[in-house]
Amino acid sequence: MKYRLLAGVSAFVTAAALSACSSGAESGDGAAGVTPVDVWLMRDSVSAAFQEEFTEGFEAAHPEIDVRIQIQEWDGIGQKITAALASNDAPDVIEAGNTQVAQFAGSGGLLDLSDRKDELNGGDWLKGLAEPGSYEGRQYGIPYYAANRVVIYRKDLFAKAGIDASAITTREQWIDATTELDKGGTQGIYLPGQLWYALAGFVWDEGGDLATESDGRWEGALDTPEALRGMAFYARLQALGKGPKDSDEDDPPQAEVMAQGQVAQMISTPGGANVVVEKNPELTGKLGFFPIPGKTARTPGAVFTGGSDLVVPAAAAHPDAAVTFIKELTGDAWQKKLAVAMSYVPNRTTLASAVAGDPGASAMAAGAANGHATPNTPGWAAVEAENPVKDYMTAVLTGGDAAEEAARASADITRAMNAGS
Amino acid sequence: MPAVRERPVPRVHRPPKAPPGRRSGRPPRDLWPYALIAPAIGGMLCLLVHPLVRAVVISLQDFRLRQLISGDAEFVGLRNYRTLLSDPRFWEVTGRTFVFMAVNVTLIMVISTLVALMTERLRRVGRTVVLCSLVLAWAMPVVAATTVFQWLFHSEFGIVNQSLTALGFGSFDRYPWFANGTASFTILVVLIVWQSVPFAAVTLYSALTTVPAELYEAARLDGASGSRVFRSLTFPMLRPIFMLVFSLEVIWTFKAFVQIWVMTRGGPGDATTILPVYAVQTALSSQRYDLGSAASMITVVLMSGVLVLYFRQMFRQEDDPR
Numbered sequence: 001m002k003y004r005l006l007a008g009v010s011a012f013v014t015a016a017a018l019s020a021c022s023s024g025a026e027s028g029d030g031a032a033g034v035t036p037v038d039v040w041l042m043r044d045s046v047s048a049a050f051q052e053e054f055t056e057g058f059e060a061a062h063p064e065i066d067v068r069i070q071i072q073e074w075d076g077i078g079q080k081i082t083a084a085l086a087s088n089d090a091p092d093v094i095e096a097g098n099t100q101v102a103q104f105a106g107s108g109g110l111l112d113l114s115d116r117k118d119e120l121n122g123g124d125w126l127k128g129l130a131e132p133g134s135y136e137g138r139q140y141g142i143p144y145y146a147a148n149r150v151v152i153y154r155k156d157l158f159a160k161a162g163i164d165a166s167a168i169t170t171r172e173q174w175i176d177a178t179t180e181l182d183k184g185g186t187q188g189i190y191l192p193g194q195l196w197y198a199l200a201g202f203v204w205d206e207g208g209d210l211a212t213e214s215d216g217r218w219e220g221a222l223d224t225p226e227a228l229r230g231m232a233f234y235a236r237l238q239a240l241g242k243g244p245k246d247s248d249e250d251d252p253p254q255a256e257v258m259a260q261g262q263v264a265q266m267i268s269t270p271g272g273a274n275v276v277v278e279k280n281p282e283l284t285g286k287l288g289f290f291p292i293p294g295k296t297a298r299t300p301g302a303v304f305t306g307g308s309d310l311v312v313p314a315a316a317a318h319p320d321a322a323v324t325f326i327k328e329l330t331g332d333a334w335q336k337k338l339a340v341a342m343s344y345v346p347n348r349t350t351l352a353s354a355v356a357g358d359p360g361a362s363a364m365a366a367g368a369a370n371g372h373a374t375p376n377t378p379g380w381a382a383v384e385a386e387n388p389v390k391d392y393m394t395a396v397l398t399g400g401d402a403a404e405e406a407a408r409a410s411a412d413i414t415r416a417m418n419a420g421s
Numbered sequence: 422m423p424a425v426r427e428r429p430v431p432r433v434h435r436p437p438k439a440p441p442g443r444r445s446g447r448p449p450r451d452l453w454p455y456a457l458i459a460p461a462i463g464g465m466l467c468l469l470v471h472p473l474v475r476a477v478v479i480s481l482q483d484f485r486l487r488q489l490i491s492g493d494a495e496f497v498g499l500r501n502y503r504t505l506l507s508d509p510r511f512w513e514v515t516g517r518t519f520v521f522m523a524v525n526v527t528l529i530m531v532i533s534t535l536v537a538l539m540t541e542r543l544r545r546v547g548r549t550v551v552l553c554s555l556v557l558a559w560a561m562p563v564v565a566a567t568t569v570f571q572w573l574f575h576s577e578f579g580i581v582n583q584s585l586t587a588l589g590f591g592s593f594d595r596y597p598w599f600a601n602g603t604a605s606f607t608i609l610v611v612l613i614v615w616q617s618v619p620f621a622a623v624t625l626y627s628a629l630t631t632v633p634a635e636l637y638e639a640a641r642l643d644g645a646s647g648s649r650v651f652r653s654l655t656f657p658m659l660r661p662i663f664m665l666v667f668s669l670e671v672i673w674t675f676k677a678f679v680q681i682w683v684m685t686r687g688g689p690g691d692a693t694t695i696l697p698v699y700a701v702q703t704a705l706s707s708q709r710y711d712l713g714s715a716a717s718m719i720t721v722v723l724m725s726g727v728l729v730l731y732f733r734q735m736f737r738q739e740d741d742p743r
Contacts, residue, residue: 398597
């Protein structure tokens with residue numbers, strides 16, 4: 001008897017293992033009449049408190065839908081989304097970085113939401129989110145929120161040095177002020193060597209770009225004189241503090257470095273200030289914001305318009321409930337609350353007034369006037385995944401020949417952008 | 422799926438209290454052993470053979486993100502292999518892989534042999550200390566060890582820069598180790614050697630203890646020096662174990678991926694990109710799963726090639742009349 005049982009078990013295990021090879025497990029639906037909606041949101045997209053408030057509010061308004069939100073990390077998210085789109089058990093709604101949507105839309109893995117555009121107030125969407133969310137004229141990504149980088153500074157350190165932050169309107173004034181602050185134990189600015197979004201802004205200021213297109217072929221453009229001037233400015237600014245030359249803003253997290261108290265400025269989205277205060281409550285009320293200064297007082301510095309779109313995988317089990325979810329989260333009421341809670345720019349121009357009173361958001365809005373995007377092509381995601389721009393920045397900052405390194409980095413960008421197509 | 426149908430029917434009526442160990446009376450068709458190994462075989466088929474076959478198929482197809490999601494891919498014959506073999510970057514990576522493997526394996530074999538020889542000569546306390554340290558280093562999880570190494574060499578907060586600066590080498594103040602290709606490569610070699618020596622040293626040490634002491638005595642009476650004893654006595658006797666350790670280390674360093682991916686992701690530039698890293702970059706960053714699979718296939722072939730060459734050499738030496 002015992003043997004038979006054993007054999008049965010082993011046979012069962014084998015059969016189960018083999019059948020697991022061929023097909024994934026079926027996902028069960030919830031209780032009768034209730035449709036579950038699986039949602040992936042990104043780290044720092046919503047706070048725990050907002051998530052709870054939203055889930056409760058949504059389920060009260062739509063008792064037939066059960067929302068299950070999962071928070072994902074940005075690191076390696078491209079591969080996670082790819083795997084989810086290829087599986088037959090994809091979540092119903094995914095938050096994706098605005099620069100990532102083109103790649104997934106081009107692969108045919110996303111649901112075309114063009115005919116829902118009116119229902120979702122598509123006419124007022126922010127361009128910087130709506131354009132990257134569309135591919136070949138069809139809308140796949142629904143704008144969720146936008147954010148761009150500003151300068152977060154320490155009001156007390158500025159006052160001590162006798163500097164008026166609101167008077168800093170040009171790059172040269174910014175460099176002078178930062179030089180003044182970079183004394184004793186204080187770092188004028190904490191700028192890690194690989195904050196390439198900031199570099200992109202300086203390059204755009206000079207009239208250059210990361211890559212240019214001609215006849216459908218993209219080529220890296222870091223070796224143009226304009227782009228080289230942008231890098232030279234980055235190096236000048238980076239030297240006015242102790243930012244590590246060989247790492248990016250996440251290693252170590254720059255908000256935690258600023259929380260230690262010796263840093264007068266950092267370049268970050270306004271949400272970074274919340275993290276600083278969370279890590280060091282003594283800095284409450286001591287943080288201010290101003291837009292990244294441009295070359296002249298008339299235009300603010302160019303910034304990368306970051307943000308997120310919400311997409312529905314073609315393989316989603318409950319597309320209708322997914323659209324209902326998107327409609328609520330991107331609707332007036334929740335967008336206003338989200339923008340205030342997280343210091344984000346709301347997804348529609350008509351809602352901009354919601355954050356008018358918030359100093360971080362208004363600095364961001366001022367900068368957003370000169371917002372730029374990374375090249376809108378599926379190939380750009382490959383560049384970000386490999387990121388030769390970061391290696392280039394470190395090489396130049398550690399004494400490499402700028403022109404030579406820029407030529408090499410541009411060649412790498414060209415290769416990466418054209419490898420996938 | 423044979424295990425499902427093949428039930429051990431003949432065993433049912435057998436008295437369950439048959440004395441253990443008396444197997445001669447059993448009919449040869451007894452399927453019980455097969456049922457027992459079936460889960461292992463099934464697991465292997467599922468986890469090893471299935472992905473391998475799949476990778477071979479993908480390497481012969483036009484397989485990108487679109488095909489991954491929609492599921493229908495076209496066969497293109499050997500086109501992916503042709504693309505790869507005509508890419509100079511691929512050959513650079515292949516050359517670097519061999520350099521990386523040769524440096525690592527040589528260092529691992531030399532250091533672990535020396536450690537094993539030393540351990541054998543130590544007294545009990547010293548031996549215990551050395552073996553314990555080896556096992557502890559061995560037990561350290563790969564990712565944890567790699568992260569610790571990353572911190573050691575951090576430009577701003579790393580203890581290596583701090584110590585070097587304190588010792589008077591001012592040029593190492595905030596020196597960015599991972600911005601320099603050669604430095605990154607060297608740090609990875611140190612890490613992998615450090616992680617691999619324990620296994621090799623413990624294995625070689627246990628093999629050394631099996632050599633009869635009389636042989637050493639006899640050799641010494643004949644006036645053989647230490648290196649002569651090793652060359653003419655120890656090494657020939659332990660040749661199979663050396664071969665085993667050598668081939669395992671070749672395989673392990675050839676596919677060293679985790680350490681590189683965690684520490685440098687193949688950078689700066691391509692300085693630490695070896696074949697497995699290249700395959701993953703191609704497949705996951707550029708979404709060229711077909712080229713990535715082809716690169717993996719070539720890696721397998723090259724690795725087997727190295728081992729076959731080495732074994733042939735060894736056997737030829739053995740067959741030679743001494």
